[in-house]
Amino acid sequence: MKTNYDSEADVLSLSTDVRPATSASLLDDPDIVVDLAESDGHDIVGLMVMWASAYLPLKKGYDPKGDTLLLGTKTDSPDLITENSDFVGYWRAYEGEPDGFMDPVGVLIRDASKHLAPVITSLAR
Amino acid sequence: MPVGSELSSTQKDCPGCGPASRRRLPASITAGGKARVVTRYLQDNARPGITAHRVGYVLERWLIRGVRTEDGGRQSICYIAFVPGLTEMVRVAVSTDDERIINAFPDRTATRHWNKGNRDYFVRVYQDVEVRNENQL
Numbered sequence: 001m002k003t004n005y006d007s008e009a010d011v012l013s014l015s016t017d018v019r020p021a022t023s024a025s026l027l028d029d030p031d032i033v034v035d036l037a038e039s040d041g042h043d044i045v046g047l048m049v050m051w052a053s054a055y056l057p058l059k060k061g062y063d064p065k066g067d068t069l070l071l072g073t074k075t076d077s078p079d080l081i082t083e084n085s086d087f088v089g090y091w092r093a094y095e096g097e098p099d100g101f102m103d104p105v106g107v108l109i110r111d112a113s114k115h116l117a118p119v120i121t122s123l124a125r
Numbered sequence: 126m127p128v129g130s131e132l133s134s135t136q137k138d139c140p141g142c143g144p145a146s147r148r149r150l151p152a153s154i155t156a157g158g159k160a161r162v163v164t165r166y167l168q169d170n171a172r173p174g175i176t177a178h179r180v181g182y183v184l185e186r187w188l189i190r191g192v193r194t195e196d197g198g199r200q201s202i203c204y205i206a207f208v209p210g211l212t213e214m215v216r217v218a219v220s221t222d223d224e225r226i227i228n229a230f231p232d233r234t235a236t237r238h239w240n241k242g243n244r245d246y247f248v249r250v251y252q253d254v255e256v257r258n259e260n261q262l
Binding site for chain 1: 165167170172195197201212213216234237241
């Protein structure tokens with residue numbers, strides 16, 4: 001997974017090697033753009049976190065026990081959980097939507113300290 | 126089915142908008158007679174399909190405008206509109222002083238809610254939401 005933090009814009013981006021679709025989804029809260037794979041509209045292949053300083057260095061949303069970083073919400077009973085690389089996506093379906101229309105409500109990053117190590121190191125300098 | 130794709134047949138409606146290639150955005154974009162600075166990050170990291178023309182188009186011909194507030198109280202003003210050449214609505218976020226364009230991307234979530242007529246989504250996610258129809262543009 002590639003990571004990059006732009007301190008001037010306060011934007012953190014994470015991406016896998018999978019090419020994302022042209023369009024992206026948005027978490028309800030906070031302002032996080034979720035890139036999805038072209039081949040499967042529910043496979044999360046990248047994130048762009050606006051106002052990322054709230055999360056760095058591993059503050060908000062970080063669970064040191066599991067070394068996970070949660071962005072957004074991990075609902076008690078998500079309608080769909082997807083796993084792609086170290087991204088775990090939590091999805092909510094909309095009532096009365098027969099075509100399976102879902103929104104991402106949260107993304108968990110596994111091995112967060114490993115993936116964000118380059119960013120954290122650069123912040124410490 | 127791909128989540129989002131471009132409509133090549135409508136490229137002629139968008140001068141300077143090529144296929145889904147990554148282009149660098151200019152340092153400023155003028156729309157409605159107002160020039161706004163594009164953040165360096167966005168200049169360097171414009172998504173495929175996001176061009177200066179399309180960003181300006183959204184700022185002038187938005188269908189939805191609302192304020193987005195983050196946990197820390199930081200806010201942005203978001204403009205959302207369909208643009209020529211793309212199947213998805215584009216969301217452009219501008220600083221609250223209306224001086225800087227800070228983000229722009231084809232927004233799958235907004236598009237699907239809009240197409241379903243689910244206006245509640247926009248009320249839930251944005252504050253001070255304004256909605257325009259084609260007749261008001």
